[in-house]
Amino acid sequence: MGADLQTLIFLTVNDAAVASYGYSRDEFLSMRITDLGTGEDTPLLVEDIVAVEESSDYSGFWRHRRKDGTTIDVDTISHALSFEGHRAVLVLADDITERRRAEQALLESERKYRELVENANSIILRWTPAGQITFINEFGLKFFGYAEEELLGRHVVGTIVPLTGSNGRDMRPLMETICRNPQTFEHNTNQNMRRDGERVWVSWTNRAVFGANGQVVEVFSVGSDITERKRAEDELQRHREHLEELVSERTSELRQAMAQLVQTEKLAALGNLVAGVAHELNTPLGNSRVVASLLGEQLREFAEAVESGSLRRSQLEGFLNRGREAVDLLERNSARAADLIGHFKQVAVDQSSARRRVFDLRQTVEEMLVTLRPTFKRSQHRIDVDIPVGLLMDSYPGPLEQVIANLIANALTHGLATVEHGCIELHAHTDEDQTQVVLRCADNGVGIAAATAHRIFEPFFTTRLGQGGSGLGLYIVFNLVTSVLGGSIVVDTSPGHGACFTLTLPRVAPNRTTSVP
DSSP: OHHHHHTOBOSOOOHHHHHHHOOOHHHHHTOBGGGGBOSOOSOSSGGGOOEEOTTOOEEEEEEEEOTTSOEEEEEEEEEEEEETTEEEEEEEEEEOHHHHHHHHHHHHHHHHHHHHHHHOSSEEEEEOTTSBEEEEOHHHHHHHTOOHHHHTTSBSBTTTBOSBOTTSOBHHHHHHHHHHOTTTTSEEEEEEEOTTSOEEEEEEEEEEEEOTTSOEEEEEEEEEEOHHHHHHHHHHHHHHHHHHHHHHHHHHHHHHHHHHHHHHHHHHHHHHHHHHHHHHHHHHHHHHHHHHHHHHHHHHHHHHHHHHTOOOHHHHHHHHHHHHHHHHHHHHHHHHHHHHHHHHHHHHHHHHHOOOEEEEHHHHHHHHHHTTHHHHHTSSOEEEEEOOTTOEEEEOHHHHHHHHHHHHHHIIIIISTTOSSOEEEEEEEEOTTSSEEEEEEEEOSOOOOHHHHTTTTSTTOOSOTTTTOOSOHHHHHHHIIIIISOOEEEEEEOTTSOEEEEEEEESBOOOOOSOOO
């Protein structure tokens, strides 16, 4: 049959053949069927021959060449018949070029997919909603340590999923839930199990495969081994928890140390207060002692004159005059001492109790400055106060006095240490709404470098390390201003131009809920 076809000539062709091959009808009628061939005298594949029957019917796949030289694949069916009294063959040719290309592309895609699945460095698993494994790739088999026949058809729980998790939870309900709602567990991390019982951690990506009725017919899962990462994360978590414990312990120790240092600062302030009390009381009490001593001497002389009977009128008058002067001096000095003690008592009560009360800002500042006079008497520095009388505040005078005292001490220690004639100015005024007080403490000292200025309110920051500075003075100032007095504090300074601390404080302080440092 194949040899007979090679000798056949065209007797007629239809319009579809003309359009498909590009030859005219006249050209076809002058050609043999072999002229369409590509030089091959066999079908595309031997197995493509479908049937060769005794009646000379023939079907197969051939490759033909068009007039423009391009080739096409055709599916032919040949049937012997008689045409105009001549022996002939009816050939039906169907152009299947695109179909063949699509089939080849599909086969190639399937081949690549199979290679991808089998050679992937991930576990690829397919299982039914009932939990039976229907497919697992080579990587998955090696990872879990199973042969294919040991897994296919078996339930995931009890094979690659342990019966119970590390927390003792039954794993079967979880797998059933994943089967019912795989979209809920699109990304899931759980503990799996190798054939030898070793527990491993796998990060799964699950996709549901739905049937025509919308029901889940299969679950497609891709897993990655994250056991080492999980172990590293657990180890890191243990270290983190241990570190948090250490930090908590060290923080507690640091807070205790800071509290002790703050208490030391308070004791130092108390020492300054006691020194101020002693110095200021020394003058009136010393005067009173001298006057009392002189008065006692004169009283003894007067008594001797009376006893001897030699008292003269002039002696009596002189004794009375000197006695009046002495009493006057004693009254004035004792009154001065009483006033000083009253001021010191008020300052001490304010600073120790941090109680809230209504007070006159100028009067409070002046009472506090009395305790600092000994410091200024040992230097050429002075302090100027520009605060209006009658500026009342409903706040905490003790913390405010401590703030001003610390600012003045900071100016004396740092700003004016190398200045011969220094000046500290305390100025206060209210804002436009009369609801806040703006208090400035400025000095004409050496100023603060920019690199230092932004750190001066940090705890333990000091430029006098090893020289008695604790680094807590301005830190305490900042905390008192912001947390107790409810205000804010900023510093304006530059080297060689002194420093100016500006406090903005509400005239009515907020209710304090935290303790004073």
